[in-house]
Amino acid sequence: MQFSEDALKYVNLGINSEIAAYVFYKHAGSIVKEKELQETLLKLAGDEKGHFLSLEDLYDRNVRSEMWAPYKDILGKEGLPDIDELVQDTHKELLSRIRGIATKREVLEMALSLEKEAVALFSDASAKSTNPEIRKVFDFLTGFERNHVQLIEKELANL
Known part of the structure; x- marks a missing residue:
C-alpha cells in the first residue's frame, strides 16, 4: 500500500509522540x-509503548524498504531506554515541575x-486519511487515548 504524504506525516508524528509520552x-x-499514582503512570507508559509499536509496525509494513528499527528494538527490552533526546520540550518542562512540589x-x-x-493529533490524522486501513489505525489510537482521558478524569474526580 502506498502512504499519502499526509498519512506518512501523521504516522511519524504519532511515533514521535508515543515515544515521548x-x-x-x-x-x-x-x-x-x-x-497508586506510580501505578497509573506506569500503566500509561505501557500503553504508549504499545501504541508506538503498532505505529512502527504500520510504518514497517508500508514504508520501510529495509527492516531495521533501532527504537523498536530498544523499546522491546525491559527498562527505560536511553532516548531522552526524544522527550519533547513540553514533556521536559512537565517533568521539571513534577520534580518540584507537584501534587x-x-x-x-x-x-x-x-x-x-x-486525541487531537490522532483525530486529525484520521479525518485527513484517505486510506481506510490507516484511518482505522488512527481511529483505534484516538479511542485508546480517549480511554486514557477518561481514566485520568476519573482519578481526578476521586481526589
Whole structure:
C-alpha cells in the first residue's frame, strides 16, 4: 500500500509522540512517591509503548524498504531506554515541575493535557486519511487515548 504524504506525516508524528509520552510517563512514575499514582503512570507508559509499536509496525509494513528499527528494538527490552533526546520540550518542562512540589492533582492534570493532545493529533490524522486501513489505525489510537482521558478524569474526580 502506498502512504499519502499526509498519512506518512501523521504516522511519524504519532511515533514521535508515543515515544515521548512513554519516556515521560516512565520518568514521572519514577519521580512521584505515591504508589497508586506510580501505578497509573506506569500503566500509561505501557500503553504508549504499545501504541508506538503498532505505529512502527504500520510504518514497517508500508514504508520501510529495509527492516531495521533501532527504537523498536530498544523499546522491546525491559527498562527505560536511553532516548531522552526524544522527550519533547513540553514533556521536559512537565517533568521539571513534577520534580518540584507537584501534587497528585497537578501530575494528573499534566497527564490529562498530554492525552488530550494525543486525541487531537490522532483525530486529525484520521479525518485527513484517505486510506481506510490507516484511518482505522488512527481511529483505534484516538479511542485508546480517549480511554486514557477518561481514566485520568476519573482519578481526578476521586481526589
